[in-house]
Amino acid sequence: MRVKKSLLFFTLIFWFSMIFLTFFSRSLHNYMLNQVEIYQPKMRMFSLKGNDTEEEVKQKCYAIPSWMGEHDLYVAETREKNGEERIFARSIQVELGKKEGLFYPIMSKDYFGEPLILRSDSVLSDGEEIYVKNWR
Amino acid sequence: MLPILSTVGMSFWQEKLSLKPWTDLLFDTPIFYRMFWNSVFYAFVIVILELCIAVPCAFGLVTAKMRGKKIIFMIYLILMMMPLQVTLLPNYIGLRDMGLINTRMGIILPMIFSAFGIIIMHQYMMNLDEAQIEAARLETSSVLKVLIYVVVAQMKTCIIATAVFIFAECFNMLEQPMLFLKDERLKNLTVFIMNASDYEGKVLFPASVIFLIPVLILYLYFNETLEKGIKL
Incomplete structure (x- = not known):
């Protein structure tokens, strides 16, 4: 019993x-998961120096807030894991231009406007799965 | 018993003693739940429908006065003896022609007409008191009433034992979902275990432990009934 x-x-x-x-x-x-917020960089007009000349040319670049330029940058990207789409943090190295106002221009040609991780609850590592609070 | 214990032990091992395989499976592999419930769903539906078919069918084979009863029973016996792989292709062709490939019905339909239940019921009914059935027939003209109130009432142990065997068989089926289903969301836990290496994390062993539990519970509940039920 x-x-x-x-x-x-x-x-x-x-x-x-x-x-x-x-x-x-x-x-x-x-x-x-590590709870993060993302930031979608927008294109802004920057005055950049030409490669060969000292002349300044106006160019549209992705802009990131100046405080972000002083830290490691991570993008949020979707990838398939265990049969479903998940979001992961990927560390990126970008070349930043001269700071203008509150923004840095992103000069790297291999950056295509992927959402950047603005803040996270704990330290991020490359390839870590994350939960994005403000994912659209 | 050793393989079961080793499966349980391995489910807590990832280079060192760890719960990681369990957290990987339970929190990081949502398809596992879908496949687990698919297994439960297929097993329950098939058990109920197969019993609903097997009991009257066996009753007919035992009590009906008609020619060729023995031949029909022989055909059932041959069907039961046949390896599953032999019937898979004809089943596939039939299901394809009916448009049931990649549907739940495609799994359920061939299983509910399995010969196993009918043969077990038939053999058990042969031992029932024929006089009692005849007496019941004099009381009522309804065959269904005789079946339910006289035959089924005496066959509870046999029905439970058969149900447990069918449940275990359906819960463990592998070939049918692999052949008849393409959609991952319709497949069952056996297929998940078979393809466990496709998933991240060491999910095979914890999934195997969970896979063992429903059938083990059924066995532990009904072990006495099983022993009585299969005594033909």
């Missing part, structure tokens, strides 16, 4: 856990 009761208890625990995890495993997983 005692064995049957324990078995019933185990059965109930098992099925309730499976039902609970089916509905809430995604939320729990997101909760355990």
